[in-house]
Amino acid sequence: MKILKNIKSQAALEFLTTYGWAFLIILVMIGTLAYFGVLNPSRILPNRCTFSSEFSCSDHLLKADEVRVKLKNNLGEPVELTSVTLSKDDGTAISCTAPALGTWKAGEVKELAWTSCAAPTGLIQGNKGKVLMSLKYYSSASTSTYTKESQGEVYSTVQ
Numbered sequence: 001m002k003i004l005k006n007i008k009s010q011a012a013l014e015f016l017t018t019y020g021w022a023f024l025i026i027l028v029m030i031g032t033l034a035y036f037g038v039l040n041p042s043r044i045l046p047n048r049c050t051f052s053s054e055f056s057c058s059d060h061l062l063k064a065d066e067v068r069v070k071l072k073n074n075l076g077e078p079v080e081l082t083s084v085t086l087s088k089d090d091g092t093a094i095s096c097t098a099p100a101l102g103t104w105k106a107g108e109v110k111e112l113a114w115t116s117c118a119a120p121t122g123l124i125q126g127n128k129g130k131v132l133m134s135l136k137y138y139s140s141a142s143t144s145t146y147t148k149e150s151q152g153e154v155y156s157t158v159q
Helices: 002-035
Strands: 048-051 055-063 066-073 079-087 109-114 128-139 148-157
Touching (some): 048 055, 055 128, 055 148, 066 128, 066 148
Antiparallel strands (some): 048 148, 055 066, 066 109
16 A cells, blocks of 8 residues: 555645746746847837827927937917927936927928937937827917817837
8 A cells, every 4th residue: 555655645746846947947938038038028119200180290200319300280270389398208308409499381391300318318329218298289270378288109219
């Protein structure tokens, strides 16, 4: 009787040891893939430029010290831009030379360029970067008392 118990115990121990080694090998493989960036989802995500419905983004460019976007006024009326600001994902403002403000006609495509951005912008060449934008505007037929805000973001590979 004692011999059969030992054989069953040995079989159970070998079974658990085999599964333990297999589990360890799988963990090492996943760790290796993660270390070399194969499991990095940001490489798979597409470049995008999104804004609220008031403005549509037709093109964008991210550099370590410069951000450019082409936006179209979809409001159906001219507006006055009062401010345009950039910030990082965490809400920290990015200090750059702001684009020119002024009247923006209905349907007009305007290129907004933030240049000479001070370090650190958080944008690293070759990696994906995300910049949040805020546009403040009011209708040309109105006054600055009725200022509205539109939010947008650019997520792209930094050149």
